[in-house]
Amino acid sequence: MLKLDSISKSYNKGRVKAVDNISLEIKPGEIFGFLGPNGAGKTTTIKMIVGLLKPDNGSVTVGGINAWKEPLKAKSMISYVPDNPEVYDKLKGIEYLNFIADMYEISKDKREEKMNYYLEMFNIKDAIEDIVGSYSHGMKQKLVLTSALISEPDLFILDEPMVGLDPKSSFNLKAIMREMCDEGKTVFFSTHVLEVAEKICDRIAIISKGKIVAMGTMEELRSHAKEKESLENIFLELTE
Ligand SMILES: Nc1ncnc2c1ncn2[C@@H]1O[C@H](COP(=O)(O)OP(=O)(O)OP(=O)(O)O)[C@@H](O)[C@H]1O
Numbered sequence: 328m329l330k331l332d333s334i335s336k337s338y339n340k341g342r343v344k345a346v347d348n349i350s351l352e353i354k355p356g357e358i359f360g361f362l363g364p365n366g367a368g369k370t371t372t373i374k375m376i377v378g379l380l381k382p383d384n385g386s387v388t389v390g391g392i393n394a395w396k397e398p399l400k401a402k403s404m405i406s407y408v409p410d411n412p413e414v415y416d417k418l419k420g421i422e423y424l425n426f427i428a429d430m431y432e433i434s435k436d437k438r439e440e441k442m443n444y445y446l447e448m449f450n451i452k453d454a455i456e457d458i459v460g461s462y463s464h465g466m467k468q469k470l471v472l473t474s475a476l477i478s479e480p481d482l483f484i485l486d487e488p489m490v491g492l493d494p495k496s497s498f499n500l501k502a503i504m505r506e507m508c509d510e511g512k513t514v515f516f517s518t519h520v521l522e523v524a525e526k527i528c529d530r531i532a533i534i535s536k537g538k539i540v541a542m543g544t545m546e547e548l549r550s551h552a553k554e555k556e557s558l559e560n561i562f563l564e565l566t567e
Contacts, residue, residue: 328353328354328355328357328389328390328481328482328513329351329352329353329359329376329387329388329389329482329513329515330351330352330353330386330387330388331349331350331351331352331372331375331376331385331386331387331388332350332385332386332387332388333348333349333350333384333385333386334346334348334349334350334372334375334382334384334385334386334387335347335348335349335382335383335384335385335537336368336371336372336375336380336382336383337383344537345368345371345537346368346371346372346375346382346537347368347536347537347538348384348385348538349368349372349385349534349537349538349539350385350539351532351539351542353513353515353530354513355481355511355512355513356508356509356511356512356513356529357508357513357514357529357530358504358505358508358514358516358527358528358529358530359513359514359515359516359528359529359530359531359532360516360517360518360523360524360527360528360530360531360532361373361515361516361517361518361531361532361534362517362518362519362521362524362531362532362533362534362562363517363533363534363535363566364535364566367534367535367536367537367566368534368536368537369486369517369534370410370486370517372534373407373484373486373515373517375387376389376394376405376484376515377402377405377407377484378394378395378398378401378402381395382395387401389401389404389405389482390404390481390482392404403431404480404481404482405480405481405482405483405484406475406476406478406480406482406483406484407475407484407485407486408468408471408472408475408483408484408485408486408488409471409486410486410487410490410517412464412467412468412470412471414459414462414467414470414471415459416458416459416460417458417459417460418458418459419455419456419457419458419459420451420454420455420456420457420458420459420462420470421455421456423459423470423474424438424442424455424470424473424474424477425438427474427475427477427478428442428474428477428478431477431478433477433478437477438477441476441477441479442473442477445472445473445476445477446473448499448503449469449472449473449496449499450469450495450496451466451469451470451473454466464491465491465492465493465496468491468492469492469496472488472500476503479512480512481512481513482512482513482515483504483507483512483513483514483515483516484514484515484516485514485515485516485517486516486517487516487517487518487519488500488516488518489518489520489523490519497523501523501526501527504516504527505527508529521557521558521559521562522558524558525545525557525558528545529544530542530543530544531543531544531545531548531558533548533561533562533565533566535565535566540565540566541561541565545558548561549561552564
């Protein structure tokens, strides 16, 4: 469903190599966790997948489509939740959701059904007629999550999704991710929360200084780390 083939990205005319020759392949039905310390290159990688930053080298393939050659086709399969939910402050919550649903060409019936389901789950239904500028950070995040889920994406990409969510919403989001994967969809998310990755990911990649330093199931990562048992130990050892 997602294939990164030797992608790299530098900033400041090559002075900062943020992502250095990363390759990975994720199959339908997988939850894939992307872990790494601050500044490791997680957000830069995600931005190259979703079409916000063009890789200097290499290719991004989504559902067999080259994401930089046929961006609209690739983007129609993706929903992306950034780490910092930026929503148009002057719109009402419902206007923002309809705007996103229009872009994905979602029918009226389907959008209503999905909106009701997720707005209730995230407990923001009562605020949907209010302008987004009045929302708290967590409410904006839940609105963006709802907007991302309405299109039932084949590839769901989230950058640090648990930050700012209360425990119930975080629990619900994890359940949604699992349900999506059971339906054959693919989830790719970055996180600093190692316990979340350990619990829900089918596979994990650890990125450090722009390079992938480990990738596999928890069992595979453990077997490479000899006696080191927890993901925290493996992470600390590999990202020193
Ligand atoms: N616009 C930019 N201009 C210059 N350097 C940048 C820019 N964006 C990111 N960087 C640098 O690229 C590197 C990778 O950054 P990136 O944001 O991808 O890391 P990250 O793993 O997402 O970090 P964090 O966990 O702190 O969000 C860092 O050294 C960062 O300072």
